[in-house]
Every structure is written in structure tokens, then in C-alpha cells.
Amino acid sequence: MEQHRTRPAQYGPRRSGAPLPAQGRGGAVARPPAGRVGPPAGRRPEPVRPAPGAPSPVARVVRALRGMPNPRLTGLGSGLFCAAVMTLLGFLDELLFGASLTAYGVLFVPVSLLTALWVRRGDLLTAPVVVPIAFAVGLVPVAESGDGGLGGRLMGIVTALATEAGWLYGGTLVAGSTVIVRRIRLMRRRAAAARNRPPA
Numbered sequence: 001m002e003q004h005r006t007r008p009a010q011y012g013p014r015r016s017g018a019p020l021p022a023q024g025r026g027g028a029v030a031r032p033p034a035g036r037v038g039p040p041a042g043r044r045p046e047p048v049r050p051a052p053g054a055p056s057p058v059a060r061v062v063r064a065l066r067g068m069p070n071p072r073l074t075g076l077g078s079g080l081f082c083a084a085v086m087t088l089l090g091f092l093d094e095l096l097f098g099a100s101l102t103a104y105g106v107l108f109v110p111v112s113l114l115t116a117l118w119v120r121r122g123d124l125l126t127a128p129v130v131v132p133i134a135f136a137v138g139l140v141p142v143a144e145s146g147d148g149g150l151g152g153r154l155m156g157i158v159t160a161l162a163t164e165a166g167w168l169y170g171g172t173l174v175a176g177s178t179v180i181v182r183r184i185r186l187m188r189r190r191a192a193a194a195r196n197r198p199p200a
Helices: 057-067 075-097 101-118 119-136 150-163 165-196
Strands: none
Touching: 075 101, 075 119, 101 119, 101 165, 119 150, 119 165, 150 165
16 A cells, blocks of 8 residues: 655754744734833943924924014004003003102113014114113103102102113113114115126
8 A cells, every 4th residue: 555755854954044023822923921011131222312303492482472463563653552551561560560760661672672673674773763762751650659640640750760761771771772683684685685696
């Protein structure tokens, strides 16, 4: 009776050299125990690094500033804006802080900056002029009046201007510096546009 030859099972590594995956019962791939989640003992976890595409804090601030409203005020409009805001802040200062001249001076600096940023290009030089006038106008509800009359109110305004001259000069300096920077950038843009203009 003819017997079929059976090929003996070969043991050892496969010729391809690729190891077989570890299997459990039913051919399922063996997984590490569920209780062990962190890195192995004795190895420090790697510090979390920000993604390469994540924006830096400076970029976030610049993006937020660009997203703010950017109106263009005339010279008269910037003066009215600054005076109205400082008068409103003067009343709020009297209501919340008891007419604190220091708080009024601190609030004057960002208002000066916004006034210099929002004035249009043709009226840049008006910003450093209207800012100190608005400072004096906003002192009306904040300045102390001795007898409650007009003379006492004027004397209180003059006294406040003398005692808070640092904040007045600081806000005016901020407005003037902003205007100078904007003026330089405007001149550079005009020069670049003139260079790139094709010859006639």
C-alpha cells in the first residue's frame, strides 16, 4: 500500500527573518497589563513641548491687537474722543475711588495711547496737543473745590495739574512717541512705494 510522504515540520527562525507577533489564546495579540500606564520605573517623563505650529505669546498679543477696532479720527474727533473719555473716567474715579488723582493719572496713559493710534495720518500732529487739554477737562469732577464755587473749582484744577504733572507729561510723551513712530513708518512706506513705482 502506497503511503503519502509527509513533510516534517520545520522549526527555527523563518527565512524572511520577521518574528511572529506574540499571541495568546484564540490568536489575540497580547497586550500590556491595564494597570500600568505611565513610563517604566526609574525613567523620568519627557517634558511636554509645544507643538511646532503653536503660536508664541507675543504672536497672540499682536493678533489680539490687530483684532481690536481701528477707527480713524480727525484732529477734532480725536480731541473730542479723548476729552469725553477722560471726563467719563473722572466721574467714575470720583464714584469708585473717591476722586483719586493717582487713579485718574494711571487711566490717562492708555487713553493717550489710543488717541495717538486712532487719529488719522493727516492729523497725527494734533494728538500730542489735544491729550493734555483732555487731561485738564477730565479733572473737573475730580479736582477738589474749597468753597464749592467756580473759583474754588478752578483752583482745584490748577492744583491737580501741578501735583499730577508727572502723569500729564507721561501720557503726552506716550502720545508723542506713538505719533513719531507712525510718522516714520508712513515715510518709509511712501519711500518704498516711490522706489517700486515704474518709470514713466
